[in-house]
Amino acid sequence: MTSDSxxxxxxxxxxxxxAILRLLGRSEAPLGVNAIARELDLVPSTCLYLLRALAEEELVGFDPATKRYTLAAGVLTLARGWLKRDRFADLAQPLLDRVATEHGLTMLGVQVVGLQHMIVVAKALGTGNFQLNAEVGSRFPALISATGRCVAAFGGHDPEVLRRRFSGLRWEAPPTFDHWRDEVARTRQTGYAVDEGNYIAGVTVVAAPVFRSPGQLSHALAAVGLGSAVRRGGLEQLAGAVAGAARSLSERLSGA
Amino acid sequence: MTSDSxxxxxxxxxxxxxAILRLLGRSEAPLGVNAIARELDLVPSTCLYLLRALAEEELVGFDPATKRYTLAAGVLTLARGWLKRDRFADLAQPLLDRVATEHGLTMLGVQVVGLQHMIVVAKALGTGNFQLNAEVGSRFPALISATGRCVAAFGGHDPEVLRRRFSGLRWEAPPTFDHWRDEVARTRQTGYAVDEGNYIAGVTVVAAPVFRSPGQLSHALAAVGLGSAVRRGGLEQLAGAVAGAARSLSERLSGA
DNA sequence: CCTTGACGTTGTACATATAGAATATTATTC
DNA sequence: GAATAATATTCTATATGTACAACGTCAAGG
Incomplete structure (x- = not known):
């Protein structure tokens, strides 16, 4: 369904x-029709029509003076609609806060959307002097890092598809596919995954899967911290805390 | 809903x-293809293709088991992109907070997007026992209430267009067009607008325009409260505070 | 267990959204 | 201020996205 096919x-x-909306979202400054078209390999006229339609829907803003386009507040309305019905963020927040303060690390709650990306939907910053940070709304490739190993282990995806997608990932210190597959298998047994500097050098990520119903992976919890800090605090302990929180969340999500 | 053009x-x-995204955002429960198509007067097949495309973009989620669609976390990514570059909310928040606590009313910062809607992008709740509330992301017709009078007064729109749009508004206690036009004219002179129970019975709204550059209306500040509470605190004083905050914001927005 | 109704999904003819070139408009340079 | 370059926009033919109907599928009710 979400294949690259x-x-x-x-x-x-x-x-x-x-694509236009995401480009405008990531751009620092307002953009003109041609700049957008060039960046996204669109024909300018088509791009113009799309922008006008998006402006009509109040999803992009248009400054007639400069003829530049930006994101508009309409996207807020959509986000609000999503937040209103999302139970995960509400349920996860106290758990994230607790683990974050107890272990002094940044905790993230991410939603898994197909095999393409996962999106940060909740976070709790740690207490140390230096903390890693990731904004709510950030997107990461679905199979990357420790959370990606959870997706691979529990997502119920075709191994062949996983192999293909794995080859497209960009790590700072890429594991071999065989090694990665072994770690995924281990994750399937232990219920959590660890990434020690593979995705980002020096950063350790510990993640555990959250199921909206038995067998249905929907989210993941992740602890992120500098490798040295994680080792000091005890990786096993942290993994236990993350996995425990994830299990508790799964129960509550599938429960009521 | 879109435009009369x-x-x-x-x-x-x-x-x-x-329209699909907004419908899903406002729906309490996940919806099926036909339910969406019926609600929006779409052909089911077209609706299906759109939903699939939106799912591919991670803007809607699809549960293969129930065949129901929901909003997905991708909308968060867009909202984050908007928030990142919006200076209004950051600059407005302290002003909203101050007026809200000093006058014990709820303050809203709204963005004006064309002639269709305005969208709440910042808010500060008052201090009283009972407070009116509006969520960030909520949309209101652009010409409604006190903020609407500001849009009509300073938006630089064709009077004939205003008249047409005015006739489509839904007030609880509608003013006549002539009366409304007079109030708009007064707003143009005084720099603020008042709606005493027209839009919502018993609720008084005081609003003032914010300009991103001289003459370019982009936002508005609004104080909302129960009519009795506003009168008790002094409407003139409140109007002065709101208009002052709006002026200060306009300067800072066009300044740096 | 069979029937019924509603739903999701797929093929196909047609209306139309798109691509590309041409034109108008704005910004820049001399 | 004129000339130039880049941009935004309009125009038009055709590839193509959409509407309609037919099909397959599932759940409820008899």
Missing amino acids: AAPSKAPAIARAA | AAPSKAPAIARAA
Whole structure:
């Protein structure tokens, strides 16, 4: 479904519009039609029509004076709609806070969306002098780092698809596929995953899966910290805390 | 809902997709293809293709078991991109907080997007026992209430267009167009607008315009409270505070 | 267990959104 | 201030996304 396969979308305007919105979201400054079209390999006229339609929907803003486009507040309305119904963030926050303070590390709650990305939906910063940070809304490749090993272990995906996607990942210190597969297998047994500097050098990530219903992976919890700090605090202990919190969350999510 | 303008969009898929996203955002429960299509007057097949495209972009989630669709966390990514670059909310928050506590009312910062809607982008709750509330991300018709009078007064819109749009508004106690036009004219002179129970019975709203550059209306500040409470605190004083905060914001926005 | 109804999904003809070139508009340089 | 370059926008033919109907599938009710 979310494959990289050839299946051509029956509504390509959507993909283009989403690309425009993301580009505007990541851009520091307002952009003109041609700049957007060039960046996204779109035809300027098509790009213009899409921008006008998006502006009509109040998802992008248009400054007639400078003829530049930006994101508009309409995206806030959508985000609010999502937040209103999301129970995960509410349930996860106290658990994230507790683990973050007890272990002095930054904790993230991420949502898994298909095999493409995971998105940070909740966070709790640690207490140390120096803390890693990631904004709510940030996207990461679904199979990267420790959370990615959880997705691979519990997502119920075709091993062949995993192999293909694995080859497209960008790590700072890439593991070999065989080594990664072994770690994924271990994750399936222990219920948590560890990434020691593979994704980002010097950064250790410990993650555990959260299921919205038995067998249905939907989120993951992740502790991120500098490798030295994690080792000092005891990696095993941390892994136990993260996995415990994730289990507790899974129960509450599938429960009521 | 979109526009009365005759020009047919060159990318109607966008409008439909946006409508789907908003519908899902406002829906309490996940929805199926047909339910969405029926609600939005779409052909089911088209609706299906749009949903698939949106799912591919991680803007909607799909539960293969129930075949139901929901908003997905991708909308958070867009909202984050918007928040990152928005200076208004950061600059407005302390001013909103101050006026809210000094006058014991709820203060809203809204962004004006064309003539269609304004969107709440910042808020500060008052201190009283009972407070009115509006969520960040909520949308209101652009010309409604006191903020609407500001838009009409300072938006630089064609009077004829204003008249047409005015007739489409829904007030609890609608003013006549002539009366409304007079109030708008007064707003243009005084720099603030008041709505005493027109939009919502018993609720008084005082608003003042914020300009991103001289003459370019972009936002508005609004104080909302129960009519009795506002009168007790002194409407003139409140209006002065709101207008003062708005002026100060305009200077800082156009300044740096 | 069979029937019924509603839903999700897939093929196909047609209307139309898109690509590309041409034109208008703005910014920049001399 | 004129000339130039880059940009935004309009125009038009055609590839293509959309609407409609037919199909397959599932759940409820008899």
